[in-house]
Amino acid sequence: MGDIEEVFxxxxxxxxxxxxxxxxxxQFLNSLGTVYINEAKTDPRERFxxxxxxxxxxxxxxxxxxxxxxxxxxKRTRTISGSLPSDYSxxxxxxxxxxxxxxxxxxSHKNRELTVYNGQGDTICIFLxxxxxxxxxxxxxxxxxxxxxxxxxxLYYVQDNTLEIQQLTKSxxxxxxxxxxxxxxxxxxxxxxxPVETTFEAFSKVTTLMYKTMDKKEISDHDREALNxxxxxxxxxxxxxxxxxxxxxxxxxxxxxxxVRPEFPRLKPLSQELWRDHMDFEGKIEDVESVKNLIxxxxxxxxxxxxxxxxxxxxxxxxxxxxxxxxxxxxLKDEYYKMKLQWKTITKTQEDNFSDYRDRKSLIExxxxxxxxxxEFFAGDNNKNLNTLFEIxxxxxxxxxxxxxxxxxxxxxxxxxxxxxxxxxxxxxFVGFMKIMSSNFDIDQAGMKEQxxxxxxxxxxxxxxxxxxxxxxxxxxxxxxxxxxxxWFKRELSQDDVMRFWEVLWTGLPCQxxxxxxxxxxxxxxxxxxxxxxxxxxEILKHIxxxxxxxxxxTIFNKAEGVYHQLKNAEHLTDNxxxxxxxxxxxxxxxxxxxxxAREMSLASDACASNGSAPRCSVENVRISPDxxxxxxxxxxxxx
Amino acid sequence: xxxxxxxxxxxxxxxxxxxxxxxxxxxxxVSNQFDEHSxxxxxxxxxxxxxxxxxxxYTLQIWDTAGQxxxxxxxxxxxxxxxxCMLTYAINDKSSFKNLQMWKNEFLYYADIKENNQFxxxxxxxxxxxxxxxxxxxxxxxxxxxxxGITSSIETSAKNASNVQEAFILAVEHWLRIxxxxxxxxxxxxxxxxxxKKQGEKSSCCIGSSDEN
Numbered sequence: 023m024g025d026i027e028e029v030f031x032x033x034x035x036x037x038x039x040x041x042x043x044x045x046x047x048x049q050f051l052n053s054l055g056t057v058y059i060n061e062a063k064t065d066p067r068e069r070f071x072x073x074x075x076x077x078x079x080x081x082x083x084x085x086x087x088x089x090x091x092x093x094x095x096x097k098r099t100r101t102i103s104g105s106l107p108s109d110y111s112x113x114x115x116x117x118x119x120x121x122x123x124x125x126x127x128x129x130s131h132k133n134r135e136l137t138v139y140n141g142q143g144d145t146i147c148i149f150l151x152x153x154x155x156x157x158x159x160x161x162x163x164x165x166x167x168x169x170x171x172x173x174x175x176x177l178y179y180v181q182d183n184t185l186e187i188q189q190l191t192k193s194x195x196x197x198x199x200x201x202x203x204x205x206x207x208x209x210x211x212x213x214x215x216x217p218v219e220t221t222f223e224a225f226s227k228v229t230t231l232m233y234k235t236m237d238k239k240e241i242s243d244h245d246r247e248a249l250n251x252x253x254x255x256x257x258x259x260x261x262x263x264x265x266x267x268x269x270x271x272x273x274x275x276x277x278x279x280x281x282v283r284p285e286f287p288r289l290k291p292l293s294q295e296l297w298r299d300h301m302d303f304e305g306k307i308e309d310v311e312s313v314k315n316l317i318x319x320x321x322x323x324x325x326x327x328x329x330x331x332x333x334x335x336x337x338x339x340x341x342x343x344x345x346x347x348x349x350x351x352x353x354l355k356d357e358y359y360k361m362k363l364q365w366k367t368i369t370k371t372q373e374d375n376f377s378d379y380r381d382r383k384s385l386i387e388x389x390x391x392x393x394x395x396x397x398e399f400f401a402g403d404n405n406k407n408l409n410t411l412f413e414i415x416x417x418x419x420x421x422x423x424x425x426x427x428x429x430x431x432x433x434x435x436x437x438x439x440x441x442x443x444x445x446x447x448x449x450x451x452f453v454g455f456m457k458i459m460s461s462n463f464d465i466d467q468a469g470m471k472e473q474x475x476x477x478x479x480x481x482x483x484x485x486x487x488x489x490x491x492x493x494x495x496x497x498x499x500x501x502x503x504x505x506x507x508x509x510w511f512k513r514e515l516s517q518d519d520v521m522r523f524w525e526v527l528w529t530g531l532p533c534q535x536x537x538x539x540x541x542x543x544x545x546x547x548x549x550x551x552x553x554x555x556x557x558x559x560x561e562i563l564k565h566i567x568x569x570x571x572x573x574x575x576x577t578i579f580n581k582a583e584g585v586y587h588q589l590k591n592a593e594h595l596t597d598n599x600x601x602x603x604x605x606x607x608x609x610x611x612x613x614x615x616x617x618x619x620a621r622e623m624s625l626a627s628d629a630c631a632s633n634g635s636a637p638r639c640s641v642e643n644v645r646i647s648p649d650x651x652x653x654x655x656x657x658x659x660x661x662x
Numbered sequence: 663x664x665x666x667x668x669x670x671x672x673x674x675x676x677x678x679x680x681x682x683x684x685x686x687x688x689x690x691x692v693s694n695q696f697d698e699h700s701x702x703x704x705x706x707x708x709x710x711x712x713x714x715x716x717x718x719x720y721t722l723q724i725w726d727t728a729g730q731x732x733x734x735x736x737x738x739x740x741x742x743x744x745x746x747c748m749l750t751y752a753i754n755d756k757s758s759f760k761n762l763q764m765w766k767n768e769f770l771y772y773a774d775i776k777e778n779n780q781f782x783x784x785x786x787x788x789x790x791x792x793x794x795x796x797x798x799x800x801x802x803x804x805x806x807x808x809x810x811g812i813t814s815s816i817e818t819s820a821k822n823a824s825n826v827q828e829a830f831i832l833a834v835e836h837w838l839r840i841x842x843x844x845x846x847x848x849x850x851x852x853x854x855x856x857x858x859k860k861q862g863e864k865s866s867c868c869i870g871s872s873d874e875n
Contacts, residue, residue, distance in 0.1 A: 037774060152774060388681035395699030429702055429730045469733045504705035504736060513704060567707055
């Protein structure tokens with residue numbers, strides 16, 4: 023290794039910190055550098071992954087840049103340090119990993135970290151990317167033959183041909199398949215003995231089916247051509263070259279189908295009569311669940327909205343009596359004015375010496391003047407309602423000084439104040455709303471990050487095509503939904519719709535995090551526009567921002583509820599999704615091997631996902647492994 | 663080579679404290695509108711606008727973010743890849759002026775600019791219509807710019823459309839000057855630069871196809 027050798031740079035990316043490596047690279051840890059994928063110019067043309075430090079080392083304080091977004095404009099070359107001529111002699115002091123040593127790799131931390139593993143289950147190195155590792159991972163996937171893990175979609179196993187067949191054989195053997203020679207079992211056994219031939223036999227059956235179906239059903243020329251093309255390409259690439267190292271068939275995932283989405287028509291808003299019917303002679307609400315259900319289905323009639331919100335926002339307990347509510351209101355009024363007096367009596371000197379207070383006050387002053395000023399309630403100069411908005415937010419600062427005031431809070435208070443009008447009651451209703459929303463305003467934004475992660479998982483499950491697309495286009499971070507989630511669509515909807523929207527969500531029905539299912543629903547509705555023209559993060563952000571004012575909440579609620587039932591009833595629902603929606607976790611599943619094989623082997627089942635109509639079949643979704651779990655287990659057993 | 667570009671896309675980031683008028687500047691420039699009571703920005707927004715300078719067209723992609731400290735983690739990822747940074751304060755808000763230093767540092771750190779002396783910063787003192795409440799003099803502005811090696815600054819009013827176009831033109835011209843200088847310095851490495859650039863482009867178009875499962 024001592025000599026200077028010539029290599030081709032197949033790919034380079036700068037701004038990469040070496041987080042972990044063997045002890046001999048200690049000096050480079052936490053330094054900034056550049057990663058390369060290189061190929062030796064001399065034979066054997068070995069490829070390797072290489073990381074080389076920049077001259078300057080920097081602090082690895084990258085914590086708060088966790089949400090990296092890649093450049094939206096291609097960098098000019100002068101800003102790429104890698105554009106300077108490479109000094110190969112320096113590479114003796116670099117980390118170099120031959121491709122043959124890499125057995126799997128994994129992206130994590132919102133695709134900011136890339137971990138490379140060897141075959142003994144040890145970490146070779148961990149890279150931290152200032153942007154993200156999508157490009158790097160994309161190139162590794164291109165240059166090596168990999169299969170994605172089914173458990174962790176960020177984990178990829180590098181496939182070695184001979185090993186792969188052994189593993190496959192082993193996993194088949196573990197299944198103890200019956201030996202009769204009929205139908206499916208013959209097919210399965212043929213996979214063991216003649217994987218390639220059997221695969222193509224299967225393909226041909228798909229083709230036959232496709233063409234047969236085509237006689238009956240109209241199929242577009244485009245689809246036919248795509249089908250032909252994919253089969254031809256598959257054949258020419260693979261049959262001749264199976265023994266070689268490249269262009270082998272890939273194991274690709276089928277997307278199990280979700281149950282049919284049920285329809286849930288919206289109902290009329292909760293009426294005054296119905297509301298009164300639910301109140302007993304003392305003023306207690308009877309059958310709270312049924313009331314919530316009615317609100318969930320249709321919202322609340324404007325005439326009683328003001329009253330009902332106080333229950334939804336926990337100002338009044340549902341089961342309180344008239345008398346109790348009266349006492350409660352008096353106590354809360356006292357408490358409010360005590361807190362209000364605290365900031366009202368701060369002197370000029372005190373304020374000058376109290377920067378944390380001053381900062382909060384100044385933020386509120388600025389935002390109050392910029393909140394819903396187009397709504398009549400807040401319109402015009404010297405509007406007294408603006409002052410009330412200000413005073414409630416200031417009192418909230420005294421109520422929760424640590425949280426203080428964060429942009430977005432005035433948006434949450436505004437509709438409450440418009441409806442409730444009374445200052446004290448509005449304050450306490452706002453407090454109730456903030457109990458639900460406060461994590462959105464965490465100092466470190468942990469609550470928002472958590473929501474993005476959950477949204478990502480729900481979308482990956484419900485709409486895998488879109489989720490994959492976002493992953494591949496630097497948008498997996500779900501950033502573009504920030505405004506939706508921060509203030510629950512306040513900026514996207516009209517004043518009336520916001521009220522309806524929030525009261526439905528406040529019921530907590532049909533599951534927790536329903537607002538994320540609403541986001542999933544809207545994203546799914548916009549799927550085609552989002553994925554059009556190779557849209558990247560910038561275009562996606564633009565499209566989402568431009569949806570403001572164009573959302574129809576009844577249609578969205580209707581579909582989102584259907585989506586909930588589809589997920590709940592999906593056989594393959596993951597525990598992650600269950601946890602997000604607050605569904606009971608599945609009892610430890612022992613996949614009945616034979617039924618899952620039968621399912622997977624119905625080759626013509628899942629299909630051309632873009633087109634919901636028949637014929638539903640696709641060569642891309644054919645699986646050669648009958649039980650990927652055991653397949654994967656066997657791989658992980660030896661690799662990790 | 664770059665000077666031949668007929669249409670250049672430039673990413674412009676507007677930074678500054680909440681309420682100094684970042685969104686208003688952007689909206690005045692892009693659509694010549696001003697709304698006294700427009701919302702404060704939540705999250706990140708951007709608008710595109712073409713601008714002609716010396717016969718060449720520049721598409722400015724203007725990024726506007728929420729100014730509150732709390733949203734730092736949301737905002738900073740968008741700094742990367744910026745071509746121009748507009749540091750904005752309001753002339754009637756002394757503390758927004760004092761915070762320019764913080765904004766500049768934050769930008770340099772997260773945009774990962776190595777050659778910070780050369781980056782096209784432009785300082786904008788907005789709300790020049792409210793002279794009666796002025797808290798920051800033009801002299802203070804010039805002094806601060808000198809101390810920070812910033813050569814472009816201007817006072818604007820998004821409200822009466824004063825100097826807004828000029829501010830963006832000034833920014834692009836500043837960018838052009840630095841670009842030309844960088845071109846000269848780079849001629850030595852011309853071949854290498856080209857090679858890398860090609861690979862970069864290749865890599866971005868291969869990503870989609872290589873990942874499709």
